[in-house]
Amino acid sequence: MFRPLHLTPYLRSSLLNPRPIPTPRLFSLSALSLANKALPPRLKIEDADLTIAYLKGTGPGGQKINKTNSAVQLIHKPTGVVVKCQATRSRSQNEKYARQLLADKVEQLLHGDQSRAAIKLDRARKKKASKMKKSRRKYRDAEDGKEGSQAEEDDVDEVDDLSENGDRLTKEQSPRQSPDRQQGHASDGAQG
Amino acid sequence: MPRIPTRVILDAYRHDRLLPLLLRECRSINSAKNELRWLRERAVSIAHSKSTNRAATLLKSMCRARSRGVPLQYILSDQPFGELDILCKRGVLIPRADTETFTSHAASLISRDILKIGRPRDETPTAPLRIIDLCTGTGCISLLLHALLAPRVQQMSIVGVDISATAINLARRNLIHNVQRGSLSDRAMTDITFRPENVLQDVSRSSVAMESQQLNVVISNPPYISTESFTDGTTTRSVRIPEDIFYYHILSLSFNLKAGLVVLECGDRLQGRRVAALCNTLAQKYSRMDGLHVTVWPPANQGLDGSPPEDIEPCIVILHRTGSN
Numbered sequence: 001m002f003r004p005l006h007l008t009p010y011l012r013s014s015l016l017n018p019r020p021i022p023t024p025r026l027f028s029l030s031a032l033s034l035a036n037k038a039l040p041p042r043l044k045i046e047d048a049d050l051t052i053a054y055l056k057g058t059g060p061g062g063q064k065i066n067k068t069n070s071a072v073q074l075i076h077k078p079t080g081v082v083v084k085c086q087a088t089r090s091r092s093q094n095e096k097y098a099r100q101l102l103a104d105k106v107e108q109l110l111h112g113d114q115s116r117a118a119i120k121l122d123r124a125r126k127k128k129a130s131k132m133k134k135s136r137r138k139y140r141d142a143e144d145g146k147e148g149s150q151a152e153e154d155d156v157d158e159v160d161d162l163s164e165n166g167d168r169l170t171k172e173q174s175p176r177q178s179p180d181r182q183q184g185h186a187s188d189g190a191q192g
Numbered sequence: 193m194p195r196i197p198t199r200v201i202l203d204a205y206r207h208d209r210l211l212p213l214l215l216r217e218c219r220s221i222n223s224a225k226n227e228l229r230w231l232r233e234r235a236v237s238i239a240h241s242k243s244t245n246r247a248a249t250l251l252k253s254m255c256r257a258r259s260r261g262v263p264l265q266y267i268l269s270d271q272p273f274g275e276l277d278i279l280c281k282r283g284v285l286i287p288r289a290d291t292e293t294f295t296s297h298a299a300s301l302i303s304r305d306i307l308k309i310g311r312p313r314d315e316t317p318t319a320p321l322r323i324i325d326l327c328t329g330t331g332c333i334s335l336l337l338h339a340l341l342a343p344r345v346q347q348m349s350i351v352g353v354d355i356s357a358t359a360i361n362l363a364r365r366n367l368i369h370n371v372q373r374g375s376l377s378d379r380a381m382t383d384i385t386f387r388p389e390n391v392l393q394d395v396s397r398s399s400v401a402m403e404s405q406q407l408n409v410v411i412s413n414p415p416y417i418s419t420e421s422f423t424d425g426t427t428t429r430s431v432r433i434p435e436d437i438f439y440y441h442i443l444s445l446s447f448n449l450k451a452g453l454v455v456l457e458c459g460d461r462l463q464g465r466r467v468a469a470l471c472n473t474l475a476q477k478y479s480r481m482d483g484l485h486v487t488v489w490p491p492a493n494q495g496l497d498g499s500p501p502e503d504i505e506p507c508i509v510i511l512h513r514t515g516s517n
Contacts, residue, residue, distance in 0.1 A: 068227060089271065091272075092275065
């Protein structure tokens with residue numbers, strides 16, 4: 001599953017730069033290896049512990065009424081966790097999804113931070129944090145010696161600062177800023 | 193039908209401008225939201241893109257059709273049934289999720305009682321398994337039974353019977369469609385046949401019965417809206433066909449053919465009990481009471497969701513003969 005993801009940095013760099021790059025990107029590899037590590041297997045839930053209910057709503061059923069409700073509700077009897085799924089029109093498909101959801105929920109209840117769902121969430125958070133950090137570093141480098149921390153507050157300025165002063169500032173800045181940014185991109189690519 | 197409060201309609205409009213249209217038929221905002229999501233998914237997939245006006249126009253016309261009472265499955269022209277995808281068309285009744293549950297129960301009964309799977313004394317049944325599905329409609333029961341039983345049975349033949357030529361054509365299309373999709377094995381093309389016959393006439397003399405001498409299973413989900421349900425306002429407008437006469441004919445046919453297992457879907461438990469009583473009467477008439485068990489499933493003390501089933505829920509009547517097969 002992760003193999004194509006793993007290859008993307010090599011593919012992209014070889015496509016963009018005709019000359020081969022001898023050393024791989026160390027920092028990106030470390031981030032990828034984090035994602036590559038297999039998640040703990042999903043908890044197996046015994047059928048005996050489950051109560052499956054097909055939610056039909058009220059009123060007459062059968063051929064009398066054309067119902068499109070395919071919702072499935074699963075109750076895990078030992079823990080009392082309830083999960084409902086109405087994602088697709090297929091009851092069997094909904095049951096499959098509901099089982100996955102239930103397994104994740106029950107595992108989180110039992111193992112807390114060590115559970116599959118928690119680990120997944122944690123990885124996503126770390127990945128986002130490192131991405132943010134990288135982009136912040138990039139813009140800081142680009143802005144280095146000029147405007148200081150202006151780059152970091154760039155977004156905030158454009159949205160919030162409606163005063164004339166602020167407006168003029170960003171307008172004046174934008175043409176000056178763009179070549180710097182491009183330089184930043186290029187340097188980043190070469191460094192990698 | 194109770195009026196929908198203006199407040200609910202306004203809420204729906206605020207959520208999506210098309211939602212009040214669907215509310216007319218769905219009656220609850222949650223099911224309307226679900227249907228809108230499914231319609232939108234389909235419109236986008238047909239128009240190949242999200243941004244074009246084409247998808248929006250298509251979606252709007254779909255919602256208009258739905259507000260006029262056209263079933264969602266006819267608009268989308270398919271319905272998932274187990275792992276299968278059943279095409280639906282105007283003029284043929286749409287398969288329901290209840291029937292899906294009943295069919296898988298029937299499949300487990302067949303493998304337990306007729307194929308005797310899991311029992312040591314005969315590992316491979318020598319005689320081919322013969323199933324007849326009366327009033328097949330879209331062919332959903334025949335196809336799902338094949339999908340469920342094919343991995344365990346060497347030889348089988350399933351015959352689907354319906355009076356309507358539209359239904360038979362649709363059932364054949366469904367067979368091809370599901371084989372192409374990969375949800376049915378290739379042998380389904382030769383194992384399953386659909387043919388137009390009238391169940392209400394004496395089918396036992398017709399071609400189906402002549403060929404099916406060693407018939408194992410009769411399964412049927414006939415149109416079962418009783419005359420009183422038809423008139424008392426509990427039936428929606430899209431399914432108004434009054435039928436309560438099929439059971440007598442189907443049961444006499446199965447007694448004539450000496451089927452080992454008969455599975456009949458009924459509209460509610462009252463009808464189920466009526467049909468079960470009819471079974472006993474007919475069994476006496478044909479003097480075939482030996483080893484006959486008539487049961488209504490799901491049992492009265494435990495429904496599909498663990499709680500006792502309500503009287504208005506559909507059920508199946510199972511005629512099971514021990515010793516004969």
